[in-house]
Amino acid sequence: MSVWRRVACAVLLLVAGLSLAANVLAPAGYAKQYREAADSGPSSAHWLGTDEIGRDRFARVLYGTRISLLLAPAAALLSTLMAALVGGLAGYLGGGWARGAMAITDLFLSLPWLFLLITVRALMPLNVSPLVSVLVTFLMLGLLGWTSAARVLCASAGSLRDSDFVRQARASGVRGARLFWIHVMPNLKPVLYAQFWISIPAFILSEANLGILGLGVAEPMPSWGSLLKELEGLVSVGSEPWKFVPLILLAVVVTSFQIVMSKQEEVAA
Amino acid sequence: MLGQRIARHGLTILATALVGGLLAAALVRFAPGFDTDEAQLDPHLNSASIQALRQSRMEQNNIVRFYFHSLQRAFKGDLGTSISLGQPVSTLLRDRTPLTLRLVGIGLLLSWAATLALALSAAWLRVSAYDALSTIISGTLLCIPAAVLALLSVLWNVPGALAIALIIFPRDYRYARNLLAKAYSQPHIVTARAKGLSELRILFWHVVPVVAPQLLALGGVSVSLAIGAAIPVEALCGLAGVGQLAWQAALARDLPLLMNITIMVTLVTLLATSSADVIGHVLRGQEA
Numbered sequence: 001m002s003v004w005r006r007v008a009c010a011v012l013l014l015v016a017g018l019s020l021a022a023n024v025l026a027p028a029g030y031a032k033q034y035r036e037a038a039d040s041g042p043s044s045a046h047w048l049g050t051d052e053i054g055r056d057r058f059a060r061v062l063y064g065t066r067i068s069l070l071l072a073p074a075a076a077l078l079s080t081l082m083a084a085l086v087g088g089l090a091g092y093l094g095g096g097w098a099r100g101a102m103a104i105t106d107l108f109l110s111l112p113w114l115f116l117l118i119t120v121r122a123l124m125p126l127n128v129s130p131l132v133s134v135l136v137t138f139l140m141l142g143l144l145g146w147t148s149a150a151r152v153l154c155a156s157a158g159s160l161r162d163s164d165f166v167r168q169a170r171a172s173g174v175r176g177a178r179l180f181w182i183h184v185m186p187n188l189k190p191v192l193y194a195q196f197w198i199s200i201p202a203f204i205l206s207e208a209n210l211g212i213l214g215l216g217v218a219e220p221m222p223s224w225g226s227l228l229k230e231l232e233g234l235v236s237v238g239s240e241p242w243k244f245v246p247l248i249l250l251a252v253v254v255t256s257f258q259i260v261m262s263k264q265e266e267v268a269a
Numbered sequence: 270m271l272g273q274r275i276a277r278h279g280l281t282i283l284a285t286a287l288v289g290g291l292l293a294a295a296l297v298r299f300a301p302g303f304d305t306d307e308a309q310l311d312p313h314l315n316s317a318s319i320q321a322l323r324q325s326r327m328e329q330n331n332i333v334r335f336y337f338h339s340l341q342r343a344f345k346g347d348l349g350t351s352i353s354l355g356q357p358v359s360t361l362l363r364d365r366t367p368l369t370l371r372l373v374g375i376g377l378l379l380s381w382a383a384t385l386a387l388a389l390s391a392a393w394l395r396v397s398a399y400d401a402l403s404t405i406i407s408g409t410l411l412c413i414p415a416a417v418l419a420l421l422s423v424l425w426n427v428p429g430a431l432a433i434a435l436i437i438f439p440r441d442y443r444y445a446r447n448l449l450a451k452a453y454s455q456p457h458i459v460t461a462r463a464k465g466l467s468e469l470r471i472l473f474w475h476v477v478p479v480v481a482p483q484l485l486a487l488g489g490v491s492v493s494l495a496i497g498a499a500i501p502v503e504a505l506c507g508l509a510g511v512g513q514l515a516w517q518a519a520l521a522r523d524l525p526l527l528m529n530i531t532i533m534v535t536l537v538t539l540l541a542t543s544s545a546d547v548i549g550h551v552l553r554g555q556e557a
């Protein structure tokens with residue numbers, strides 16, 4: 001493992017560790033309002049200041065990081081499993097199944113990602129509880145983000161279908177689901193693993209975009225998207241630099257994921 | 270062969286429009302809240318009017334009928350009326366499309382100018398520090414959400430087209446640079462260099478023709494990226510284009526408007542990728 005990948009892993013572990021310790025580091029929670037210190041700058045009481053209704057920004061960053069860092073991998077796992085099921089099965093069955101499945105993925109892929117997200121998000125009720133909004137946002141990412149991975153998996157499963165060991169297994173009488181689960185799926189693991197890692201930063205960035213556009217996680221629940229929405233009220237870049245902390249943190253985490261997965265991308269391609 | 274390819278793309282676009290339309294109609298029909306209409310709560314309406322409203326909703330219960338009815342109207346140029354804005358969807362699209370096309374067009378031009386300039390110079394110069402610097406710049410931009418770049422463009426008073434260019438540049442650059450690096454590592458380039466050909470000649474005579482079809486395909490994909498980037502840029506920069514319209518429709522749950530925009534955008538992106546594929550096919554044919 002290269003030095004950069006080790007550093008990136010350490011950064012991810014540190015950020016994840018800090019966010020998991022949010023209850024200890026910021027016991028007051030993300031929703032408590034300090035009305036007497038609303039929209040204040042950094043101080044010993046509030047390391048990153050407070051937002052316009054007096055909530056501690058440091059606490060919100062920690063809890064928001066926890067939500068984004070826990071749920072983006074969960075959404076990535078869901079999308080990878082869906083891709084494995086749709087793409088893997090279509091590639092394994094081949095013929096009309098593969099063509100049909102790929103036509104559906106092409107239909108999804110022909111639509112710009114953000115358009116697809118806001119369209120599907122708008123189909124669901126917007127006026128929901130914060131917890132439901134978190135679940136809806138990340139579930140939607142997981143349920144819609146499988147298409148490009150399915151394409152790769154369909155091609156990989158297609159090449160495995162005609163491989164010698166699968167032919168041998170078939171000749172030995174292994175058929176159907178057993179052949180797929182025991183002989184094909186385990187060989188798709190490297191591609192699945194790569195697709196999982198590639199999806200995480202993509203979902204983190206998508207959630208951030210949705211949050212800034214007001215279609216992501218609902219208040220008062222923090223996420224990187226809702227925290228970045230604060231930048232909308234800035235007058236100049238240098239006036240309140242502490243408001244850029246969520247952005248810096250997000251960029252660092254996404255960069256770290258990119259470095260960690262740099263090898264995985266080659267597998268996925 | 271070329272005719273077949275064009276026909277295949279034409280059929281794909283038509284099929285996408287029809288299937289996408291049916292899917293959109295089904296999604297609109299099953300979306301929570303479709304059965305209710307705020308107008309039914311209007312105290313000024315008498316019971317007969319409310320009954321008529323309910324009746325019109327009931328008629329839309331059958332998805333297939335709802336879809337064919339919408340399709341029939343669409344062929345006549347009637348795309349329905351926006352619930353939130355109270356205007357015909359066709360008028361809204363006609364008014365807003367030129368701005369988005371201009372924004373996306375300039376954004377693509379700027380992005381591709383930067384992509385080609387940086388990728389070609391990095392491939393030509395082959396200085397590791399220069400390559401690393403351009404990779405860091407594109408990598409940094411890749412890690413910033415598109416909506417944040419749009420917000421920063423407002424703060425720095427940067428035109429929206431430049432924001433779109435900054436959003437799509439890192440994605441284009443990464444692939445273009447990899448394509449050029451791969452082309453440079455091919456044996457015929459090593460031979461050309463050993464024969465003493467100048468770097469400029471190698472680049473334009475032996476590298477660019479090899480990567481041109483793939484770059485064209487990338488160009489087609491970047492149209493889709495640019496249209497996607499138009500949503501945050503127009504929404505956050507206050508530009509009245511189709512992206513802003515889609516965002517407003519999403520916030521207001523104006524599903525008929527959103528579905529029409531979605532189908533239109535899908536067709537535009539399909540047209541762009543299909544055109545890139547056909548031109549790439551022609552180029553490959555000439556090369557062969």
